[in-house]
Amino acid sequence: MIEVKNLVKKYGDHVAVDHLTFTVEKGQIYGFLGPNGAGKSTTMNIMTGYIGATEGEVLIDGHDILKDAQEAKKCIGYLPEIPPVYPDMTVEEYLHFSAQLKGVKKSEQEAQIERVMKMTEVEDVAGRLIKNLSKGYRQRVGLAHAIMGFPPIIILDEPTVGLDPKQIIEIRQLIRELSKEHTIILSSHILSEISEICDYVMIIAHGKLIASDTTQNLTKMMQGQNIYNFLVKGEKDQVRQALEQIGGIEKIDINPYREENIVDVTVECSVEPAHDGRDVSADEESVKTTRRDYREEIFYALAHAECPMMASAKYVSLEDIFLELTEETDAQNINKKEKRRFLLKRPKAEEVQDNGSDL
Amino acid sequence: MAAIYKKEVRSYFTSMIGCVFIAFALVIIGLYFFANNLYGGYPYFGYSLSATIAVFMILIPILTMKSMADDRRQKTDQMLLTAPVTTWQIIFAKYLAMVTVFLVPVCVMLFYPLIMAAYGTISYAMAYASIFGFALMGFLGIAVGMFISSLTESQVISAVLTFLILFASYMAESIADMIPSTAWVSMAAFIILILAVALIVHSMTQSTLLGGGVAVIGVAVILILYFMDSTSFQGAFGDLISSLSLTGHFYNFASGIIDIPGIIYYLSGSFLFIFLADQAVEKRRWC
Numbered sequence: 001m002i003e004v005k006n007l008v009k010k011y012g013d014h015v016a017v018d019h020l021t022f023t024v025e026k027g028q029i030y031g032f033l034g035p036n037g038a039g040k041s042t043t044m045n046i047m048t049g050y051i052g053a054t055e056g057e058v059l060i061d062g063h064d065i066l067k068d069a070q071e072a073k074k075c076i077g078y079l080p081e082i083p084p085v086y087p088d089m090t091v092e093e094y095l096h097f098s099a100q101l102k103g104v105k106k107s108e109q110e111a112q113i114e115r116v117m118k119m120t121e122v123e124d125v126a127g128r129l130i131k132n133l134s135k136g137y138r139q140r141v142g143l144a145h146a147i148m149g150f151p152p153i154i155i156l157d158e159p160t161v162g163l164d165p166k167q168i169i170e171i172r173q174l175i176r177e178l179s180k181e182h183t184i185i186l187s188s189h190i191l192s193e194i195s196e197i198c199d200y201v202m203i204i205a206h207g208k209l210i211a212s213d214t215t216q217n218l219t220k221m222m223q224g225q226n227i228y229n230f231l232v233k234g235e236k237d238q239v240r241q242a243l244e245q246i247g248g249i250e251k252i253d254i255n256p257y258r259e260e261n262i263v264d265v266t267v268e269c270s271v272e273p274a275h276d277g278r279d280v281s282a283d284e285e286s287v288k289t290t291r292r293d294y295r296e297e298i299f300y301a302l303a304h305a306e307c308p309m310m311a312s313a314k315y316v317s318l319e320d321i322f323l324e325l326t327e328e329t330d331a332q333n334i335n336k337k338e339k340r341r342f343l344l345k346r347p348k349a350e351e352v353q354d355n356g357s358d359l
Numbered sequence: 360m361a362a363i364y365k366k367e368v369r370s371y372f373t374s375m376i377g378c379v380f381i382a383f384a385l386v387i388i389g390l391y392f393f394a395n396n397l398y399g400g401y402p403y404f405g406y407s408l409s410a411t412i413a414v415f416m417i418l419i420p421i422l423t424m425k426s427m428a429d430d431r432r433q434k435t436d437q438m439l440l441t442a443p444v445t446t447w448q449i450i451f452a453k454y455l456a457m458v459t460v461f462l463v464p465v466c467v468m469l470f471y472p473l474i475m476a477a478y479g480t481i482s483y484a485m486a487y488a489s490i491f492g493f494a495l496m497g498f499l500g501i502a503v504g505m506f507i508s509s510l511t512e513s514q515v516i517s518a519v520l521t522f523l524i525l526f527a528s529y530m531a532e533s534i535a536d537m538i539p540s541t542a543w544v545s546m547a548a549f550i551i552l553i554l555a556v557a558l559i560v561h562s563m564t565q566s567t568l569l570g571g572g573v574a575v576i577g578v579a580v581i582l583i584l585y586f587m588d589s590t591s592f593q594g595a596f597g598d599l600i601s602s603l604s605l606t607g608h609f610y611n612f613a614s615g616i617i618d619i620p621g622i623i624y625y626l627s628g629s630f631l632f633i634f635l636a637d638q639a640v641e642k643r644r645w646c
Contacts, residue, residue: 050441069443070444073441076441084437098438100365
């Protein structure tokens with residue numbers, strides 16, 4: 001459906017997109033995930049033909065976005081970061097313009113505008129000037145423009161920004177509904193959104209594609225490891241001693257926490273099931289079910305040493321993968337083998353704030 | 360393309376710019392028409408028209424200022440550029456929309472010679488030739504304004520710059536008259552011009568070789584030409600300046616001449632600036 005080959009976009013010396021290559025198959029929802037300034041919007045702008053790439057090519061359904069622009073653009077509906085709406089037009093006028101611009105047949109225009117308005121729920125504001133609409137409605141009008149003409153590919157740049165929770169749920173439902181007949185690519189820096197609606201995730205940081213897999217696989221990759229993270233009240237050595245009693249622990253990492261007397265402990269345990277000795281590394285599915293659960297053992301060991309556990313590990317989510325991967329790139333030391341090993345880290349206080357605004 | 364054209368024309372009338380432009384144009388032309396032709400009884404409509412040119416130097420930038428700049432500021436250019444239309448179609452549709460608004464007062468003008476004819480004998484040919492020339496001049500002015508608008512995001516900058524350029528071009532003949540027509544002055548002026556061009560080339564391409572090359576070759580060619588035949592340099596720079604005059608050909612039309620080079624001048628000039636606007640939009644997509 002879409003082939004992106006070796007895409008590079010430079011702004012002067014700044015490399016916004018760095019040799020990006022991926023393909024998009026028909027009928028799935030793809031998610032671009034990345035922190036602010038990762039190159040998501042730039043990539044989307046290049047894919048839709050809004051800006052040109054410094055190097056590389058984009059093929060939409062076999063049509064080059066530059067050489068065969070008209071045909072390629074017919075296949076795409078695009079909602080940019082800021083909805084491209086004309087403030088001096090009413091919603092209805094705007095959608096008429098959108099339909100004409102996209103070359104929807106005259107006989108079908110009325111019916112299609114009605115259908116699109118219904119899908120995006122903008123019928124109530126059809127006669128109002130766009131400049132008087134709230135951000136949420138503008139977003140929906142932009143979305144209506146993107147799906148106008150029902151192109152096979154719909155690209156949405158942060159479609160749920162500025163919407164209230166109820167609207168977000170509605171938009172997600174709409175996206176799911178659309179995905180039955182359309183290929184959808186959406187970008188977001190909100191992880192829960194991506195993990196909820198996308199079949200496939202592409203994580204981008206610093207213009208590079210650093211992970212791309214199905215949502216399931218990415219989460220499974222994490223669960224394949226036995227890592228626990230928790231806060232314990234007690235002295236460093238005391239805690240270490242208590243934990244060393246448990247067999248099968250490979251690595252204990254103890255860091256000070258922002259509260260006094262409390263330490264942040266990360267324990268990496270062997271994946272082997274220990275009890276029945278079955279080789280499970282070959283079969284990932286069974287790892288999940290037969291993997292030895294250390295949580296109880298850790299709890300009793302610490303209780304025995306009179307070090308109360310203050311908070312336990314959070315569930316390993318896409319968020320951790322995301323943080324881990326993007327941080328690795330930040331450190332500029334991406335080792336390809338290391339990429340698959342995610343060390344679970346509780347972000348430090350100041351990091352929580354930084355990332356918090358992002359996630 | 361029809362969609363963009365319709366939308367643009369409509370936007371001129373919903374945003375008041377179009378109405379203000381037409382109203383103001385009609386008031387000014389009407390005033391001069393009344394004062395010269397009706398009250399003063401002067402039988403040449405072209406005379407009234409040429410008096411209004413200075414006002415159009417202000418009106419045209421108002422008409423063109425938002426054409427490209429506003430789309431860019433509001434990011435609606437993303438909608439147009441990702442739609443299945445070419446950049447050329449977008450630009451040309453916008454140009455046609457502005458021409459349409461401009462033609463409204465021009466069409467009203469078509470009735471003025473008829474009104475004059477009711478009170479005496481006039482030369483229709485002269486009157487309509489001048490209106491024709493006026494329309495052509497307007498087309499070129501609009502193309503210049505659209506090009507300037509495509510360079511900036513700010514409507515104000517666009518309007519002020521367009522006004523300055525149109526005004527300079529309006530004054531071109533008077534300026535040319537003040538330049539000494541001796542050969543060596545022209546030669547020196549051409550050399551300064553070449554150096555300026557070389558500087559622009561250098562700053563755009565960041566290439567010392569290219570900028571330097573333009574300067575060296577340009578200056579050498581001028582010097583060689585000058586020493587071969589210095590008489591042809593007499594008044595040459597003044598001619599160059601006055602050839603940039605927007606109004607020069609219009610005065611021919613106003614005096615009843617169907618000025619074929621004038622038609623070519625205005626149309627090819629319009630085309631050049633539409634092309635430049637197209638290039639400006641294309642260029643921005645690449646850096």
